[in-house]
Amino acid sequence: xxxxxxVVITGAGLACSLxxxxxxxxxxxxxxxxxxxxxxxxxTADFGSRVAAQVEGLTPGSLGIHPRDARIMDIHSLLLMMAxxxxxxxxxxxxxxxxxxxMGFFAGMGMIDYKIDDLMPAVLKSLAPDGSMDYHTxxxxxxxxxxxxxxxxxxxxxxxxxxxxxxxxxGENSVFCPxxxxxxxAVTEGIRNLREARSRLVLAGGVSEKVSPLSLARGxxxxxxxxxxxxxxxxxxxxxxxxKGTVLGEGAGLVALELRSSADSRSVPYSVMISGYGHxxxxxxxxxxxxxxxxxxxxxxALETASLRTDDIDLVIAHGDGTLHGDRSEKEAVTQVFSxxxxxxxxxxxxxxxxxxxxxxxxxxxxxxLIIENGIIPPVLxxxxxxxxAGRGGPGFNLVTGRPxxxxxxxxxxxxxxxxxxxxxxxxxxxx
Amino acid sequence: xxxxxTKRRVVITGTGMVSPLGRNCAETFDKxxxxxxxxxxxxxxDTTGLPCRIGGQVRDEWLAAFDDRAAGRLERYxxxxxxxxxxxxxxxxxxARLNEVKDRERVGVSLGSHGENISVxxxxxxxxxxxxxxxxxxPGLIKSGNYSPFQLYxxxxxxxTSILSMLFDCRGSSLSLVSACAAGAxxxxxxxRIIQDxxxxxxxxxxxxxTLNFMGFIGFVLIKALSEKYTTPQTASRPFDRxxxxxxxxxxxxxxxxxxxxxxRSRGAVILGELLGYGSSADAYRITDTHPKAEGAFxxxxxxxxxxxxSPEDIEYVNxxxxxxxxxxxxxxxxxxxxxxxxxxxxxxxxNKSMLGHxxxxxxxxxxxxxxxxxxxxxMLPTINHEFRDPKCDLDYVPNxxxxxxxxxxxxxxxxxxxQNACLCIGAFEG
Numbered sequence: 001x002x003x004x005x006x007v008v009i010t011g012a013g014l015a016c017s018l019x020x021x022x023x024x025x026x027x028x029x030x031x032x033x034x035x036x037x038x039x040x041x042x043x044t045a046d047f048g049s050r051v052a053a054q055v056e057g058l059t060p061g062s063l064g065i066h067p068r069d070a071r072i073m074d075i076h077s078l079l080l081m082m083a084x085x086x087x088x089x090x091x092x093x094x095x096x097x098x099x100x101x102x103m104g105f106f107a108g109m110g111m112i113d114y115k116i117d118d119l120m121p122a123v124l125k126s127l128a129p130d131g132s133m134d135y136h137t138x139x140x141x142x143x144x145x146x147x148x149x150x151x152x153x154x155x156x157x158x159x160x161x162x163x164x165x166x167x168x169x170x171g172e173n174s175v176f177c178p179x180x181x182x183x184x185x186a187v188t189e190g191i192r193n194l195r196e197a198r199s200r201l202v203l204a205g206g207v208s209e210k211v212s213p214l215s216l217a218r219g220x221x222x223x224x225x226x227x228x229x230x231x232x233x234x235x236x237x238x239x240x241x242x243x244k245g246t247v248l249g250e251g252a253g254l255v256a257l258e259l260r261s262s263a264d265s266r267s268v269p270y271s272v273m274i275s276g277y278g279h280x281x282x283x284x285x286x287x288x289x290x291x292x293x294x295x296x297x298x299x300x301x302a303l304e305t306a307s308l309r310t311d312d313i314d315l316v317i318a319h320g321d322g323t324l325h326g327d328r329s330e331k332e333a334v335t336q337v338f339s340x341x342x343x344x345x346x347x348x349x350x351x352x353x354x355x356x357x358x359x360x361x362x363x364x365x366x367x368x369x370l371i372i373e374n375g376i377i378p379p380v381l382x383x384x385x386x387x388x389x390a391g392r393g394g395p396g397f398n399l400v401t402g403r404p405x406x407x408x409x410x411x412x413x414x415x416x417x418x419x420x421x422x423x424x425x426x427x428x429x430x431x432x
Numbered sequence: 433x434x435x436x437x438t439k440r441r442v443v444i445t446g447t448g449m450v451s452p453l454g455r456n457c458a459e460t461f462d463k464x465x466x467x468x469x470x471x472x473x474x475x476x477x478d479t480t481g482l483p484c485r486i487g488g489q490v491r492d493e494w495l496a497a498f499d500d501r502a503a504g505r506l507e508r509y510x511x512x513x514x515x516x517x518x519x520x521x522x523x524x525x526x527x528a529r530l531n532e533v534k535d536r537e538r539v540g541v542s543l544g545s546h547g548e549n550i551s552v553x554x555x556x557x558x559x560x561x562x563x564x565x566x567x568x569x570x571p572g573l574i575k576s577g578n579y580s581p582f583q584l585y586x587x588x589x590x591x592x593t594s595i596l597s598m599l600f601d602c603r604g605s606s607l608s609l610v611s612a613c614a615a616g617a618x619x620x621x622x623x624x625r626i627i628q629d630x631x632x633x634x635x636x637x638x639x640x641x642x643t644l645n646f647m648g649f650i651g652f653v654l655i656k657a658l659s660e661k662y663t664t665p666q667t668a669s670r671p672f673d674r675x676x677x678x679x680x681x682x683x684x685x686x687x688x689x690x691x692x693x694x695x696x697r698s699r700g701a702v703i704l705g706e707l708l709g710y711g712s713s714a715d716a717y718r719i720t721d722t723h724p725k726a727e728g729a730f731x732x733x734x735x736x737x738x739x740x741x742x743s744p745e746d747i748e749y750v751n752x753x754x755x756x757x758x759x760x761x762x763x764x765x766x767x768x769x770x771x772x773x774x775x776x777x778x779x780x781x782x783x784n785k786s787m788l789g790h791x792x793x794x795x796x797x798x799x800x801x802x803x804x805x806x807x808x809x810x811x812m813l814p815t816i817n818h819e820f821r822d823p824k825c826d827l828d829y830v831p832n833x834x835x836x837x838x839x840x841x842x843x844x845x846x847x848x849x850x851x852q853n854a855c856l857c858i859g860a861f862e863g
Contacts, residue, residue, distance in 0.1 A: 042567075042568070043567045043568065046568065046569075046570030046571055047570065069719070072719070100716055101713065101727075101731045105714065109610065111587070111588060113587075114550060114555075116558060116559065116562055117564070119555055119559070120559060120562075120564055123555065123556055123559050133552075133553075133556040135478070135552065136478075136480065138552060139478050139479070139480050139481050139482070139552075139646065140480055140481030141481065143646075143650045143653075143654075144654075146650070146654060147654075148654045148655060148656075149654075149655070149720075150651070150654065151650075151651030151652065151654055151655050152655065152719065152720070152849070152850075154651070155546075155612055155849060155850065156546060156589070156610035156612075157610055157611045157612050157848065157849070157850050157852055158719060158849070158850050160611075160850070160852075161714065161715075161719055161850030161851050161852060162719060162850075164714040164716045164851070165716050165717065165718070165719065165851070167716075168716050169714055169716055170713055170714050170715070170716045170727065170728060170731055171713060171714070171731070172711070172712045172713065172735065173611075173712050173713070173714050173852060174609060174611060174618050174621075174622055174712060175609065175610055175611045175852070176607060176608055176609055176610070177588075177589045177590060177608050177609070177610040178588060178589065178590060178608070179590060181590075181606065182590070182608060185605070185607055189622060189625065192625050192626075192628075192629050193625075196439075196625075196628075198711075198735065198739070213568055214584070217584060218584045218588075221584055221585075278631075279540075279604070279605040279606070279631065280537060280603055280604060280605070280606075281540070281541070281594065281597045281602065281603055281604065281605070281606035282597075282603045283594060283597075283598060294537070294603055297537055297603075301631070418590060418594075420588075420590050420591060420593070420594035420606075421594050421597065421598075421606070422590070422593075422594070422606045
């Protein structure tokens with residue numbers, strides 16, 4: 001790849017259940033911790049899945065956000081803002097005299113759900129004496145009980161715009177929705193943007209949706225959640241046997257991307273570049289996942305873009321969300337693309353962080369950067385499952401479990417997929 | 433900034449549309465060229481008591497039926513917005529002969545849309561099983577059978593994208609954009625970038641929206657964005673007119689088939705026009721206001737020109753965002769003055785929303801198509817209801833009657849809530 005098209009990461013920001021920033025999260029991951037706990041904030045007694053990796057203790061005040069602005073914000077807004085600020089702090093574009101219009105912003109956003117409490121006053125105002133809904137009253141007057149700014153809080157792009165305002169970003173942008181593929185497309189659109197000289201720096205990544213009754217209901221309807229009673233080890237088991245299903249998480253990840261030449265001219269340190277990417281879409285007929293065929297196609301496309309062979313890859317950070325269909329398709333695709341490489345290390349962050357949906361790809365890219373920098377791969381699960389998995393035929397690759405694996409990693413393939421059939425892959429490479 | 437590499441050229445080989453004015457591109461354009469308004473009193477829900485009771489509805493009989501087994505299987509997952517979009521894509525795909533493209537991994541979908549709103553009935557059903565303190569009676573809700581689980585799929589924007597991918601056998605990149613009123617234009621712009629990057633040979637791109645339901649509509653009533661003072665529905669949308677007082681909500685869909693020029697040539701596709709450039713920006717100002725100096729709009733327009741390697745002198749027409757709100761029309765006029773300088777008053781600018789209303793995520797795609805059709809027919813669509821001159825809106829808005837003038841290069845603006853902006857530069861094809 002020509003040096004003038006190399007896109008490097010000059011800043012990273014991460015906020016999730018395991019930490020409010022990149023360093024905290026990394027330390028917790030290496031310790032084998034998980035953010036998955038019984039759900040807080042609402043009663044899950046009637047949901048099959050009662051656990052999630054939620055973020056605790058985050059308030060608008062702790063980020064210095066004015067109460068006026070906080071009125072239309074929720075946890076996802078705060079997470080994206082935190083990740084953006086951390087990435088910007090590291091890349092410090094403004095200190096280099098970069099103008100707002102020279103900076104781009106591309107992000108994947110999780111679903112924004114109605115908060116029933118926002119609508120409740122309007123319905124209560126419209127109840128007939130017998131307790132039924134009086135539609136005429138609702139249409140004529142009841143709706144006026146809804147806060148005037150409520151509509152903004154349910155627009156998918158408002159959080160994105162709030163972060164753009166917070167950071168003063170005025171350049172090229174786009175916002176995608178709502179699964180992991182949206183977050184990955186955001187990253188690759190950012191790369192294209194830089195290579196075509198439309199921006200000097202791009203912030204790219206995504207944010208999860210808030211864990212709520214509606215997000216859990218959506219997960220159950222899609223048949224993707226692990227059924228758990230909230231006791232014992234409730235984290236998901238990527239590529240493992242037993243109870244299949246994923247666990248929702250809250251989090252955001254953003255990377256500051258720029259051309260290597262730009263980073264050099266600004267004397268900003270960097271350790272990795274994103275050298276390849278591929279996207280495809282083909283839903284399975286019988287489950288919420290892409291087919292193995294298109295996952296393999298996206299992986300091969302990423303290798304081709306990066307001008308690499310499968311032997312060059314030291315690690316795969318899999319989507320590995322623990323779902324029956326998702327794991328099955330990805331396992332088949334990985335073993336097909338990396339045929340004969342049973343020793344290939346594979347990592348997935350979802351057992352520890354939960355499924356961060358649109359945030360997952362950027363978070364995995366940031367974790368990949370840390371793996372390359374530190375020469376150590378965190379365990380997918382704290383217990384060593386290799387013998388157990390081998391007894392069942394094994395996944396066909398070396399899923400890192402038990403203890404962190406020390407390894408000199410220079411090139412990583414990172415996968416992600418949606419429940420609607422989309423899938424994406426990128427290649428992260430050391431530039432040291 | 434580094435030197436740009438030579439770009440692949442992206443051409444348009446198919447267009448499709450359904451709007452309040454017609455079931456397809458030709459019907460819509462012909463009526464718009466006559467200055468006919470598609471706005472009327474809303475019949476899709478009860479508007480009693482609302483300060484705005486008008487909108488641009490699409491007739492149900494114009495929507496393509498789910499008449500084969502494969503499509504029928506997906507019907508229950510399909511929002512009204514998707515049904516509108518499917519109708520538009522069928523027209524575009526047939527025109528482009530998209531089914532003849534063999535390598536379906538290199539055909540993708542890029543869609544701007546926002547999913548379906550919850551209905552009042554569903555909301556009240558939900559609330560019957562909620563105690564107001566965070567506790568839900570889920571078994572009771574399920575047992576009631578009143579809340580369709582498919583509602584959750586209808587809300588998800590990527591459901592529509594995925595269904596389009598299945599219906600039209602597109603296995604390449606699949607993008608779901610949710611950038612409010614800029615989503616349709618951004619979907620087209622981002623699709624073009626994927627083709628330019630060599631990752632796709634063809635993309636279905638565009639936008640759809642259907643918010644003419646109570647919960648979708650009252651959101652805009654509450655933020656006082658809709659026109660509330662009008663003598664007739666047809667005269668309510670009056671972009672750039674001194675008596676404008678808000679936009680008129682409409683539904684619709686617009687789809688284009690974008691294609692790599694060489695790919696289109698190799699299969700003998702009819703080339704309708706070229707997407708010359710795309711620019712986007714953020715106001716980064718206030719969440720409820722556009723930038724008073726039109727910074728975001730100016731950046732998006734100049735970025736589109738730069739992307740097209742054109743100067744403002746090359747542009748012969750601007751298809752304005754022109755929503756008919758006080759704020760947008762002032763700021764957009766200022767942006768056009770900043771981009772075109774002394775020439776601004778001689779560049780024709782018109783707003784399709786004067787006739788179609790504001791179709792939100794569909795607007796950018798619909799207006800891209802009408803701009804292209806105008807080039808083919810040498811017709812600049814009018815801005816109707818332009819009666820009272822606003823001294824701060826002092827450009828040539830092609831008032832009230834279509835102008836029969838040839839033009840070959842144009843800009844099409846789309847500016848979204850929250851401050852996301854997009855601009856497309858569209859050109860007649862020059863081989």
